[in-house]
Amino acid sequence: MNMKHLLPILCLFFSINSHAVVTGEMIMVRSSEAFPETMANLQTAISSKGYTLSRVQRVDVGLNAKGYKTDKYRVVFFGKGEQIQQLASQYPQLIPYLPLKIAIYAEGENTILTSANPAVFMDMFNTPALKPTFDLWLKDITEILNTVQNSN
């Protein structure tokens, strides 16, 4: 077997190693790290892709304060300020979906991260001019989640 034949096998082998699940409508990963470590990894991964983390919604804290028992559950908001401004101006129907979000929650000793697949937005809004933006978001979110998963 020469290198010409070996390379595709190698590419395939490494390409399936611990990647985010993109099952059409959702992008999801399971991290074998506990919640605090995974949250830290997520924030680092978001920043390293050039996004600003604008807020962390502490859903579990709100629920616990009202007497509902839950494990850790947060929603991380992030984006690029100028892009959000531009999209809000040109495509106001997108505003309810901005900034981007990743839900992160504990499941026992593991942590699960979930985001809507931005490719779905293409079907939702049917605006061809937005396709490059949605494609880039899909690529970036997938890479962010892969980075978090591979930080284990």
Add this chain to the structure above:
Amino acid sequence: MQFISLHRTLFTCLLLSGGLLSTSGYAADRGEALFAQNCAICHGTDGTGGMGAQLASQTFLESASEQYLRTTIHLGRPGRIMPSFYWMPESDIDEIISFIGNWRTTPARVWPDDVIDGDAAAGKKLFMGYCASCHGKDAGGGIGTGMHFSRPTNLPITAPALNNQGLLNAMPDHMLRHMIQQKRTNSLMPSAAQLGLNTQQVNNIISYVRSFQQKDLKKQALYSEEPASLIVDSPYTFEETVANIKRSITGSNFVHIRDQALTEGFNVEEVKGSRQLIIYFCNFNFLYGALKIDPRVGMFLPCRITVTEKDGHVQMMSINPKHLSQLFNNDELNESCDEMHEVYLNILEDASL
């Protein structure tokens, strides 16, 4: 040239020593990687369950044939969270099944495909008497899809929806009969013998359950005619609209959490003549209920309405939960999404009156 050739040889040896020398080792790694990539998110890395069922359970594996697993992966469970992996090559599905097979302590069964002969009418009476209390009168399954937020994985599984087309297409009659007749661990379901049912009665129940199977699997249209966003014009000023929304939120038994400019936290200058304010609100009981049905729903939480103003034109906008409900493949969530859709509409209409 010799130098380059030597390096090529060394490089190739290095790669081969990295685990590719053994074809079986490569296949096992590939199956494990595919499982980690596609299944572990719900079923757990070691198959001990989580949001999805425990696949490493011997009770489950003892019944589940490879063909059952293959069809289940291919079709999923429409409306019951498990997605269809229709896009996955057969060879990859086989690798996953092979990996799951590593957890078996006994060889996988091969079930015959022939139809078990029974009296569906008699089976219906038996089903209503013995099965419906857990599996539902319409065979639509127990309450909850099994995907509970932080649900302990050692809890008994939720009674499956026996009318689900994914299940009916995956599970042959003989496997169904085996599952009814055997007492299984980690399941509340008694065996047929414990219920005093003989083989003919079990066959009748199977014929009734099989009557739910449709000839053709209809692929559900993913997106309805519902718009992705709810947008309503406001006849009031920006400030008046914000006040109206807050009043309407309280009147709808929701709690106002906070206000936030759309670009808050992004360190960008405001654009003159344009502003967007997000009003966050919540009903914690509703939120808790929704997360229990499907923890992924947090992607669209907390509830929010954004008030926008551009060149003096004020609008209110929100997500459309009715549209988004289709993303989850979770029929049970549809009711909550419909309810939330009504809440959003009421608040938007009330605030614009």
